[in-house]
Amino acid sequence: MKKIGLAWQILIGLILGITVGAIFYGNPDLPTYLQPIGDIFLHLIKMIVIPIVISTIIVGVASVGDTKKLGKLGFKTILYFEIITTAAIVIGLFAANVFHPGSGIDMNHMQKTDISSYKGTASEVGSQGLAETFVHIVPSNVFESIVKGDMLPIIFFSVLFGLGITAIGEKGKPVLAFFEGTANAMFYVTNQVMKFAPLGVFALIGVTVSKFGLDSLVSLSKLAVLVYVSMAFFIIVVLGLVAKFVGVNIFHIIRLLKDELILAYSTSSSxxxxxxxxxxxxKFGVPKPIVSFVVPTGYSFNLDGSTLYQAIAAVFIAQMYNIxxxxxTQITLVLVLMVTSKGIAGVPGVSFVVLLATLGSVGIPPEGLAIIAGIDRILDMARTVVNVVGNSLATVVIAKWEGQFKQNPDALKESKVKSA
Structure with a gap:
């Protein structure tokens, strides 16, 4: 009997979770049973992410060797991220201004969700300026940053450590070998953890649907449809053109990552x-040093889906209040979102927190977010997919820019064999 591939297992878990959540909508007992299963899966993922990021960045930086080369790589990466993120925000603003998703909504009949849990984090973010954001990148205690899962300081420390290994030459080889072994071991652990993914997806989506139901999506369907269509447009047209420019097909990357995209969509977590x-x-053909540097950095600086959503949601709330x-003002909103989204990358519910922190700065009542909080998880699923595709393509762009990209035509075939 042919084994069901991981992508299909996750998809089945997603459908079953939605079905069970809809059947037991409003039942307080279902989250009690399912939430621990979903939490265990997320804890397993968080457990492996930090060791992988640290070990792969250190190995990648040490492989680059030359500080000047690394500086050029870093500059090109950040420049590309800023250009593509700005494009995402502009498309979000354009879509919201053309289609007016918030016009004509009667707020008195809308279900509101408690957003008090986000306010503490949002007030901290709101008080952060550009200078504070840069100060935050440098850790005062790297172990504290590791415990908190604070990605920017971890990346900063790992880059410096990798440069240190290169600088000490032969003495650094045993240390480099240790981190290479750590990376390989953690990739093995990842493959084992992924076997639990369908069950984790089933539990997480089941809890979400049982709490909010499908009714909340219907009442805000115009916003949901606009977000999903805008995300699809961004992937197919914007990222598609970027991919074509560097000589790859965006649909090949999507096919290559189909298992990962379904999982990211289901869990709302990149x-x-x-x-x-x-x-x-x-395996697709991007050199290890570039992958090791670009992907973790992109998780903090290249949140295309999140920034696109934030732009639409901000205008949506303004339209609800007839502002x-x-x-x-919209240009100001673009600049503020670009700064604040970098300052707190890695925080759970990051898009929601960023919006809470920035809406007031352009005269939009942050309380309006309580109306869309009920479907935030549904919207989060879409923006997570865009973030994943955007960061994956970024590795190809930077590798091509560096003249080091050699596409492996067998990568797609290998992906099909593994999924089968």
């Missing part, structure tokens, strides 16, 4: 697929 993305993009946003 962390769940970080190790597998790095592995697959390396006119001038061109100048």
């Amino acid at each position: 962390e769940t697929v970080l190790p597998r993305i790095m592995e697959k993009m390396e 006119h946003l001038s061109i100048g």
